[in-house]
Amino acid sequence: MTDNNGQIASGTGWQSGEDLRQQGYESIFNLDLDNDGHIGEPPQDNNDDFDNTTNTSGYIEVGGTAEGTLEVSGDRDWLRINLVAGNVYSFAVEGQALDDTYLRFYDSNGNLLEENDDYNGFNSAINNYQAEVTGDYYLGVGAYADTGTGNYIVSANNNNQIEEPPQDNNDDYDNTTNTSGYIEVGGTAEGTLEVSGDRDWLRINLVAGNVYSFAVEGQALDDTYLRFYDSNGNLLEENDDYNGLNSAINNYQAEVTGDYYLGVGAYADTGIGNYIVSANNNNQIEEPPQDNNDDYDNTTNTSGYIEVGGTAEGTLEVSGDRDWLRINLVAGNVYSFAVEGQALDDTYLRFYDSTGNLLEENDDYNGLNSAINNYQAEVTGDYYLGVGAYADTGTGNYIVSANNNNQIDEPPQDNNDDYDNTTNTSGYIEVGGTAEGTLEVSGDRDWLRINLVAGNVYSFAVEGQALDDTYLRFYDSNGNLLEENDDYNGLNSAINNYQAEVTGDYYLGVGAYADTGTGNYIVSINETPLPPAGYSSSNGYGQINIQRAFEQYLNVTLAAADALGGNSWTLDNIYAPEVWRQSEGFAGATGLGAVVAVIDTGVDLDHREFTGRIVQGYDFVDNDLIADDGNGHGTHVAGTIAGAYDDFGVTGVAFDSEIMPIRVLGNDGTGYTSDIISGIRYAADNNADVINLSLGGGGYSQSMADAIEYATNRGSVVVMAAGNSGGISPEYPAAHAINNGLAVGAVDQYENLADFSNLAGSTTIDYVTAPGVDVYSSIPGDSYAFYSGTSMATPHVAGAAALLSGYDPSLSAESIADLLTGTASNTISDSSVNYLSSANLIYDEITYGNAFITAENVSSFSPEEFSGILIGRASDTCQFENFSEIDNMPILPVHQFEELTSNLYALNFDGLTDAYSYVSELLQQNYFHYFEFDQAWTVA
Numbered sequence: 001m002t003d004n005n006g007q008i009a010s011g012t013g014w015q016s017g018e019d020l021r022q023q024g025y026e027s028i029f030n031l032d033l034d035n036d037g038h039i040g041e042p043p044q045d046n047n048d049d050f051d052n053t054t055n056t057s058g059y060i061e062v063g064g065t066a067e068g069t070l071e072v073s074g075d076r077d078w079l080r081i082n083l084v085a086g087n088v089y090s091f092a093v094e095g096q097a098l099d100d101t102y103l104r105f106y107d108s109n110g111n112l113l114e115e116n117d118d119y120n121g122f123n124s125a126i127n128n129y130q131a132e133v134t135g136d137y138y139l140g141v142g143a144y145a146d147t148g149t150g151n152y153i154v155s156a157n158n159n160n161q162i163e164e165p166p167q168d169n170n171d172d173y174d175n176t177t178n179t180s181g182y183i184e185v186g187g188t189a190e191g192t193l194e195v196s197g198d199r200d201w202l203r204i205n206l207v208a209g210n211v212y213s214f215a216v217e218g219q220a221l222d223d224t225y226l227r228f229y230d231s232n233g234n235l236l237e238e239n240d241d242y243n244g245l246n247s248a249i250n251n252y253q254a255e256v257t258g259d260y261y262l263g264v265g266a267y268a269d270t271g272i273g274n275y276i277v278s279a280n281n282n283n284q285i286e287e288p289p290q291d292n293n294d295d296y297d298n299t300t301n302t303s304g305y306i307e308v309g310g311t312a313e314g315t316l317e318v319s320g321d322r323d324w325l326r327i328n329l330v331a332g333n334v335y336s337f338a339v340e341g342q343a344l345d346d347t348y349l350r351f352y353d354s355t356g357n358l359l360e361e362n363d364d365y366n367g368l369n370s371a372i373n374n375y376q377a378e379v380t381g382d383y384y385l386g387v388g389a390y391a392d393t394g395t396g397n398y399i400v401s402a403n404n405n406n407q408i409d410e411p412p413q414d415n416n417d418d419y420d421n422t423t424n425t426s427g428y429i430e431v432g433g434t435a436e437g438t439l440e441v442s443g444d445r446d447w448l449r450i451n452l453v454a455g456n457v458y459s460f461a462v463e464g465q466a467l468d469d470t471y472l473r474f475y476d477s478n479g480n481l482l483e484e485n486d487d488y489n490g491l492n493s494a495i496n497n498y499q500a501e502v503t504g505d506y507y508l509g510v511g512a513y514a515d516t517g518t519g520n521y522i523v524s525i526n527e528t529p530l531p532p533a534g535y536s537s538s539n540g541y542g543q544i545n546i547q548r549a550f551e552q553y554l555n556v557t558l559a560a561a562d563a564l565g566g567n568s569w570t571l572d573n574i575y576a577p578e579v580w581r582q583s584e585g586f587a588g589a590t591g592l593g594a595v596v597a598v599i600d601t602g603v604d605l606d607h608r609e610f611t612g613r614i615v616q617g618y619d620f621v622d623n624d625l626i627a628d629d630g631n632g633h634g635t636h637v638a639g640t641i642a643g644a645y646d647d648f649g650v651t652g653v654a655f656d657s658e659i660m661p662i663r664v665l666g667n668d669g670t671g672y673t674s675d676i677i678s679g680i681r682y683a684a685d686n687n688a689d690v691i692n693l694s695l696g697g698g699g700y701s702q703s704m705a706d707a708i709e710y711a712t713n714r715g716s717v718v719v720m721a722a723g724n725s726g727g728i729s730p731e732y733p734a735a736h737a738i739n740n741g742l743a744v745g746a747v748d749q750y751e752n753l754a755d756f757s758n759l760a761g762s763t764t765i766d767y768v769t770a771p772g773v774d775v776y777s778s779i780p781g782d783s784y785a786f787y788s789g790t791s792m793a794t795p796h797v798a799g800a801a802a803l804l805s806g807y808d809p810s811l812s813a814e815s816i817a818d819l820l821t822g823t824a825s826n827t828i829s830d831s832s833v834n835y836l837s838s839a840n841l842i843y844d845e846i847t848y849g850n851a852f853i854t855a856e857n858v859s860s861f862s863p864e865e866f867s868g869i870l871i872g873r874a875s876d877t878c879q880f881e882n883f884s885e886i887d888n889m890p891i892l893p894v895h896q897f898e899e900l901t902s903n904l905y906a907l908n909f910d911g912l913t914d915a916y917s918y919v920s921e922l923l924q925q926n927y928f929h930y931f932e933f934d935q936a937w938t939v940a
Contacts, residue, residue, distance in 0.1 A: 050077035054110045054138060062089065062158050068141060069151040070098055076142040078106070081156055083131035088159040088235070092125040093141050097150030104140035105129065113137075117144055128159065159235050173200035177233050177261060185212065185281050191264060192274040193221055199265040201229070204279055206254040209357065211282040215248040216264050220273030227263035228252065236260075240267055251282065283358045296323035300356050300384060308335065308404050314387060315397040316344055322388040324352070327402055329377040334405040334481060338371040339387050343396030350386035351375065359383075363390055374405065406481045419446035423479050423507060431458065431525055437510060438520040439467055445511040447475070450525060452500040457528040457762075461494040462510050466519030473509035474498065482506075486513055497528055497762040532764060534827035537728075539745060539753050540760035540767025542825030546653075546800045547575035549819045550589065553804070558583045567776035568651060569749055570640075574770060574796055576653050579803055580645075591654025594806035596641050596690040596798055597683035597716070599676065600634030601669060601939065602627045603661035604780040607635060609643040609650060610659055617661035618682055620675040630667035632779040633939045636787050637694050639778030640795035641802065649784055650777045653799025657806060660688050665695060669939040673698060674871055674898070674906040676733075676937060677707040680718070681901045684711035689805040692798040693720040694791035696731040698935035703871045703904060705736050710901075712740040717801040717813045719744060721790035721940035722758040722767065729761025731940075734790075737765040742801075742817050746772025746793040751825070757790055766817050768824050770796035791940040853931040855923040863916035867909055869934040870919065874903045875926055906934065 049068050050058035058079035060066040068077045083089060093101045103124035104115040116124045122144075131137070141154055172191050173181035181202035183189040191200045206212060218224045226247035227238040239247045245267075254260070264277055295314050296304035304325035306312040314323045329335060339347045349370035350361040362370045368390075377383070387400055418437050419427035427448035429435040437446045452458060462470045472493035474483040485493045500506070510523055535541055547558050561577035563569075571577060582588045595615055605614055605628050617627040629635045638659050643652035662679040665671040676695070683691050691711055698704075708718050718741035723731030734743035746754040747769045753759070760767035772793030779785045797820065804816045811819075821827075853861060853870075898906040909915035922928045 047071055048075060048077075050079060052076040052078050052140065054078070054080075054106075054108070054136075056080060056138070060139065060154060060156050062156050065153055065155045067151060067153050070141070070143055070149045073143070073149060074146045075149070076104075076140055076146070079139045079141070079154060081137050081139060082135065083137050085131050085134040088128055088130045089156060090125065090127040090129070090159055091139055091154070091156050092123065093139075093152055093154045094123045095148075095150060095152050098143060098152045099148050099150065100144040101152060102142045102144050102146075103154075104142065106138040106140060108133075108136045108138075110138065160233075170194055171198060171200075173202060175199040175201050175263065177201070177203075177229075177231070177259075179203060179261070183262065183277060183279050185279050188276055188278045190274060190276050193264070193266055193272045196266075196272060197269045198272070199227075199263055199269070201261045201263050202277060204260050204262060205258065206260050208254050208257045211251055211253045211358070212279060213248065213250040213252070213282055214262055214277070214279050215246065216262075216275055216277045217246045218271075218273060218275050221266060221275045222271050222273065223267040224275060225265040225267050225269075226277075227265065229261040229263060231256075231259045231261075233261065283352070283356060293317055294321060294323075296325060298322040298324050298386065300324070300326075300352075300354070300382075302326060302384070306385065306400060306402050308402050311399055311401045313397060313399050316387070316389055316395045319389075319395060320392045321395070322350075322386055322392070324384045324386050325400060327383050327385060328381065329383050331377050331380040332480060334374055334376045335402060336371065336373040336375070336405055337385055337400070337402050338369065339385075339398055339400045340369045341394075341396060341398050344389060344398045345394050345396065346390040347398060348388045348390050348392075349400075350388065352384040352386060354379075354382045354384075356384065406475070406479060416440055417444060417446075419448060421445040421447050421509065423447070423449075423475075423477070423505075425449060425507070429508065429523060429525055431527055434522055434524045436520060436522050439510070439512055439518045442512075442518060443515045444518070445473075445509050445515070447507045447509050448523060450506050450508060451504065452506050454500050454503040457497055457499045458525060459494065459496040459498070459528050460508055460523070460525050461492065462508075462521050462523045463492045464517075464519060464521050467512060467521045468517050468519065469513040470521060471511045471513050472523075473511065475507040475509060477502075477505045477507075479507065528762075529764075534824075535764055536760060536826055537762040538759050539747070539769050539826065540743070540765070540824075541821040541827060543574065543747055543751055543769045544797055544800055544820050544824050545575050546803060547578040548823035549800070549804065550579050550586070550807075552823050553808075553819055554586060556583065556585045558586060564651075570771035570775055570796060571651065571653065573749070573751065574653070574800065576799070576803075589654075589803045589807040590645070591642065591652075591657030591799065591802045591806045593809065594654060594657040594689045594802040595660055595687060596654070596657050596692060596802050597660040597662055597679075597686075597688035598634050598638045598641070598692050598795075599662045599664055599679040599683065600629075600637055600692070600694055601631035601665045601667070602629035602634045602663035603638045603659055604629045604635040604778070605661065606782075607639075607778055607780065608648075608782050609639050609652075609778045611644070613642060613656075613658045615658045615660050616686075617663070618679070619663040620678050620682075621663050621666050621671065627661035627663040629661075629663075629780050631665070631669050631939070632785075633665070633669060633694070633787075633791065634661065634663070635780050636775075636777045636785065637692060637791060637795045639784075640775065640792065641692065641799045643778060653796055654802035654806065657799070657802040660686065665937070665939060671695070671937050672869070673701050673704060673932075673935045673937065674869060674900055677701075677703050677871075677904070678900050680704075680707040680711050684714040684716045688716050689809070690798050690801045691716045691718045692795055693718065693733055694789075694794045694940050695937050696721055696723045696734065696790075696940040697938045698732055700732055700735070701871075701935060702930060702932055703873065703900075704733050705739070706873070706904075707901075708733065708736050708740045712813045715813055717742070717798075717805065717816050719794050719798040719801060721794045722746075722760075724756040724789050724791075724940055725758060726756050727758045729763065730758045730765070730767065734758075734767075735765070737767060738763060740813075741766065742797060742820065743767040744772075744790060744794040744797045745769040746788070746790045748773040754788070754790075756788075757793075766821050768797060768821055769793065772796075789940055794940075853919065853923070854929070855920075855926075858920050858923055861916070863914070865933075866915035866919055870907050870909060870931045871900070871934055872905050872907055872922070872928045872931040874905060874928050876903070907931075 056078040060079045093103045095101045100122040101124045179201040183202045216224045216226045223245040224247045302324040306325045339349045341347045346368040347370045425447040429448045462472045464470045470493045483495045563572045619627040639650045642657045643650035645655040664675040664679040720734035722734045722745045730743045737743040746757040770793040775792040
């Protein structure tokens with residue numbers, strides 16, 4: 001506040017708007033400080049009917065109305081009302097001479113709870129307010145912008161009760177649970193709202209679990225309103241204008257069996273006239289038009305029947321006809337049902353239990369045909385398939401089929417069939433072995449018995465030889481289907497990491513996709529070792545702990561450090577400060593002497609965080625020595641690793657380490673395999689101690705795997721982001737951590753795995769976690785920002801590796817990886833680690849499928865696939881001049897060859913008319929060991 005000289009007065013504190021107005025500050029500052037619509041004192045109104053404070057004389061009863069007047073502009077009238085906790089209320093104000101109303105609602109202390117303008121035209125309403133406490137509340141009536149005047153009517157209603165309508169001795173139905181109104185499910189009832197405010201209740205009996213729909217259609221009644229109440233008269237649902245001015249409540253599932261009530265009224269309780277109300281059970285259908293020639297009834301009394309494994313034909317004779325067919329199912333078995341229209345254009349399939357309750361339904365599963373797939377019967381007994389037309393408007397004949405997914409149709413008779421498709425099969429395979437077989441005819445499926453041990457984990461695979469497209473199923477000892485897979489690896493199939501629940505016989509079922517192929521195959525089974533103690537398929541070895549890694553390596557105990565807090569929580573969570581400081585027998589580690597290659601979008605070379613600690617890198621996108629950052633991702637990564645320790649911006653995990661910027665991703669954050677592997681080899685050849693790969697999105701690449709192995713053997717710790725797709729195992733390149741390097745998942749401040757982070761997977765790899773949610777770090781232009789992703793988690797681990805490498809340069813890459821995995825959070829106590837997140841994981845993304853093109857598999861690729869850039873590993877005897885010796889093949893210009901590393905080339909086949917033949921010849925003549933397609937990658 002200011003004093004008389006215009007200076008700020010001390011010790012005045014905050015004051016209310018009304019106090020400020022009374023002290024004249026509204027006029028001084030020309031502001032409406034008390035929000036009454038006026039600057040200065042409001043117009044004097046000695047005739048004001050109601051005050052606008054909790055001292056108002058205005059009062060309104062629940063279920064009643066009150067009238068009032070806004071005498072002058074800026075007037076607001078408050079009316080006290082008493083509410084009961086838990087009850088639900090609606091309030092409305094309708095202007096008479098007052099044109100545009102505004103309604104506010106306050107608690108007992110005058111605090112605003114809700115407000116509304118123009119709920120219905122210029123009238124205002126607050127609906128469905130549930131009182132939190134019993135006691136006084138206040139309704140505040142005003143004008144829009146506090147500019148209007150005139151009289152009004154305000155109303156208040158308890159939604160748990162209804163208003164008493166005007167007395168009408170001729171009222172057909174009461175509006176309480178004592179009503180004489182009644183309606184049958186599936187029927188209709190007529191009634192009349194005789195006077196304004198009349199509401200008619202009709203009792204209806206519902207069955208728990210069934211689903212119902214209710215509707216009211218006005219006849220002379222113009223605008224209907226439908227309410228639905230439980231047995232005690234509590235409002236459950238309401239609807240206005242579901243269909244034009246008619247109202248409906250659809251798909252209500254009854255919670256208990258017994259009486260309910262439908263309440264029919266008019267919108268705003270102002271209309272009168274007659275109406276028709278209807279109620280339908282969605283688990284049944286309306287009686288179709290009478291058809292004495294109907295083939296099947298639409299109830300559980302139907303004469304229709306279908307065998308499992310068979311088909312049945314029928315006809316919808318008239319619009320609205322639905323045919324039910326009884327079928328007997330066995331509990332635990334899995335079934336599929338389908339209907340195909342013949343003359344019937346657009347089918348609709350429903351499936352009911354033994355009492356006629358709807359279980360599932362489907363429209364247009366396949367074109368205009370319908371299907372319900374993979375239903376597992378809960379009980380043994382009768383069920384019903386209901387065949388109808390879309391919208392019940394079509395007619396015509398149809399064919400319905402039912403199949404047991406645990407069995408197969410009897411294939412065409414083949415006396416030379418090698419293996420049966422039942423548990424009586426002669427087929428057998430040993431764990432760790434293979435077996436060969438043949439699908440002799442279309443529809444053939446071969447079963448092979450196998451003996452498994454409870455608790456052990458197994459993987460199964462089938463590879464087609466002459467059989468093009470395999471399909472693999474896995475059954476228990478009784479022939480019940482447990483798992484199935486198609487096209488796990490190209491056209492071959494596999495079921496991975498199945499943990500046997502009981503010891504005994506199981507069965508592998510080999511078939512063809514859609515049961516249409518024939519030919520020979522090889523099936524294999526291998527026991528998968530259980531993950532080591534302290535490994536989880538969710539978060540691998542857990543969050544890194546740098547303090548524990550050093551303690552284990554040096555056999556010392558490091559002193560605790562004070563938490564940094566704030567945006568540096570990420571450093572606290574991985575115990576970096578404990579390692580920076582000196583302790584007894586330990587000089588501390590800050591990354592001094594370590595070089596970390598950031599293979600990314602580049603790094604802001606002029607950022608204050610890296611002053612004096614940038615070593616020469618390379619830009620493989622623009623092919624120059626200036627690996628600057630035009631995206632920001634790489635700079636953020638680098639800041640987490642090596643941001644300066646200067647009480648400004650961000651402090652890196654290894655703040656004394658040096659950054660080698662290597663740009664392989666463009667300003668849009670994308671790049672290619674050829675540049676990434678060049679970047680990895682550049683870093684390794686230039687003595688990078690740690691390589692950070694915060695990128696992903698491509699598939700398996702043999703040349704990428706070779707580059708990571710090369711760097712590891714040269715002493716570089718390769719740290720890779722697990723991916724942000726939320727998958728059950730890491731994306732590439734992190735999936736290569738099965739052999740070399742570290743994969744990194746992301747956790748939040750509370751060490752919970754981030755929703756987006758790819759999991760470790762059930763195949764044991766070197767996978768750890770680190771903070772990757774809302775990580776604060778550097779971005780170009782001496783700026784800072786919060787980023788999230790496994791890209792942000794990875795540099796925390798890279799920094800940890802740099803601390804170890806800088807402290808002891810003699811440590812190998814494998815030793816550093818072992819220290820970080822062996823001291824992560826899951827290794828503290830392995831008793832609670834969930835080794836397999838699921839006993840039956842079908843998909844494990846660590847696969848070598850479609851890895852590379854060789855002389856053996858080149859024929860499986862189409863010529864159309866050979867365009868653009870391919871990466872190839874040349875043989876030791878390959879020389880450029882040899883390429884001219886390929887008979888009848890064009891000489892590929894030298895400028896279309898790029899040597900990535902020794903014996904690794906990128907070949908650009910754009911413009912070459914027969915690249916497929918060219919590649920085939922290079923492979924067949926042993927000039928190249930393999931080729932692979934260049935892939936696109938992006939920041940992670």
